[in-house]
Amino acid sequence: MPLHIKRLVFTFVGLLVFFIILQQILKPHSFGVQGHFREDAIKENTQRALQYAGKANCTKCHDSIHAEKKEGYHSTLNCEVCHGPGLKHAQYAQMFEGKELPDSLTLIKPNERKDCAICHQRNAARIKILFDTIDNTMIHQIDAMEHNLISKKTKKERRCIDCHNPHQP
Numbered sequence: 001m002p003l004h005i006k007r008l009v010f011t012f013v014g015l016l017v018f019f020i021i022l023q024q025i026l027k028p029h030s031f032g033v034q035g036h037f038r039e040d041a042i043k044e045n046t047q048r049a050l051q052y053a054g055k056a057n058c059t060k061c062h063d064s065i066h067a068e069k070k071e072g073y074h075s076t077l078n079c080e081v082c083h084g085p086g087l088k089h090a091q092y093a094q095m096f097e098g099k100e101l102p103d104s105l106t107l108i109k110p111n112e113r114k115d116c117a118i119c120h121q122r123n124a125a126r127i128k129i130l131f132d133t134i135d136n137t138m139i140h141q142i143d144a145m146e147h148n149l150i151s152k153k154t155k156k157e158r159r160c161i162d163c164h165n166p167h168q169p
Contacts, residue, residue: 051085054078058086061093065167072168073140082115082166083107116160117144140169 030039058079059066069075080086089105096105110116122141151158160166 051087052078052080053086053090054080057090060090068165069167072165074167074169082110110166111159111161113144113149113157113160116164116166120144 028038028040030041031037033039055066055078062079084107086107089101089107093101093105096102119139120142121144148158148163150156151162
């Protein structure tokens with residue numbers, strides 16, 4: 001066997017042994033015990049503090065908004081998709097009924113163009129192509145930096161909620 005082939009085989013075997021040793025060092029001990037994931041990840045996730053309350057908890061106090069929302073395009077979205085985690089809000093907001101909520105219990109009220117653009121900015125990956133037509137109905141897409149960007153009257157940047165009700169767009 002030529003010398004350059006022997007060197008190539010030796011290098012390949014050396015890299016293979018190095019990779020196997022490195023894998024044994026870096027691989028978590030619980031990986032592969034119950035499938036192709038870390039078994040300890042389940043335990044770690046159950047020890048995390050809960051943050052989300054769920055749509056049912058929001059509906060208890062905000063039933064009028066829920067009724068309005070269930071008729072619109074956003075009916076399948078949970079409130080916390082836009083407003084952020086609301087478990088503490090759901091648990092303690094009733095204690096402040098009639099008073100202003102502290103900042104720790106106040107949820108996000110998204111009212112900037114960038115908030116709507118998270119889902120609605122035109123994105124080629126979201127376009128569903130059906131044979132020879134393009135269907136944008138999965139998520140209505142716009143170019144957020146062009147669609148009614150500047151108000152003709154005030155010459156200022158418009159917010160999406162100036163024209164659209166986010167609960168029933």
